[in-house]
Amino acid sequence: MPDAAAATDDALVSTFGRLLEAAARLERRLGTALEAETGVPHVWFEVLVRLARSERGMLPMGELAGQITLTSGGVTRLVDRMDAAGLVTRQACATDRRVSYAAITDAGRAKLAEAVGVHATNLRTVFDGFSDRELAVLDRLLDRLRGAPLPA
């Protein structure tokens, strides 16, 4: 077996590959399901969740970008679209005129409530065989991974 093939069996590379593959596959599948059933793309859902969870239902654009792992430029236009759809609005910040808040609207909260129901149902199918204990373990591992030290 040539070196390259042996090296690709590096355990960490495999583990990381598994992580990305599982995430990509599930996001695709559940994302299209969610959008088909509610009209809300999965990214929109993520935005709504973050905003709804936040103080006063709003977050600065940059903070939102960080939370959903997008560029600030990307979020600018994403919020444009969601604004056009009536699910969020922009709000000026009183104390720092550079920052612009994205704020969830009532329509946004309503849509979110609907979408959460659908999404949770779909997720129950996916996590069918998982015990509470296993889910807790998974949560813990993922949290550690999320905050893992990154290479220089």
Next chain:
Amino acid sequence: MPDAAAATDDALVSTFGRLLEAAARLERRLGTALEAETGVPHVWFEVLVRLARSERGMLPMGELAGQITLTSGGVTRLVDRMDAAGLVTRQACATDRRVSYAAITDAGRAKLAEAVGVHATNLRTVFDGFSDRELAVLDRLLDRLRGAPLPA
């Protein structure tokens, strides 16, 4: 606490959010690191790994698309670019003239060997605090997730 906020705390929704967030963040960070150090974008790396692992170093386009979670159209152009870079070639299938194989080249194997080293090193930083036992548990959970039953 309003209903929407309570509902967004649905445990499975959170778990799924964690999974996607961890994957997105790490892929972005490690992907830019890999590309900066080797010139190979992370998708290319994934392609090279799959091809190198496969029988005769080649896979039908569609099979490759499935493995890296892309559309067949997406893979067509991805392979175009990697072909232009000399890392893969297309090979006709002898028994079915519809199928086209993507095959890793020697240059591709060389680049992969280099990239695996870099990537593995970076991954060691990320998985620093994880024991072998924990990694095994994670692997197992991710595998089950990858093959999880999907909603209709």
Next chain:
DNA sequence: GCCGGATGGTTGATCAATCAATAATTGACG
């Protein structure tokens, strides 16, 4: 053998994200 439906891959059009450059504002320091 041949026809009709399925399968595999490519292509054109479109959409959305990134990157780099820009504009506006803030805060710190001389």
Next chain:
DNA sequence: CGTCAATTATTGATTGATCAACCATCCGGC
């Protein structure tokens, strides 16, 4: 105070992925 580096969001240009339409090929039933 006034200047300058740093921060925040937006915009234009480009890249890459999707979707749908398409072409070629294969295979099962007649």
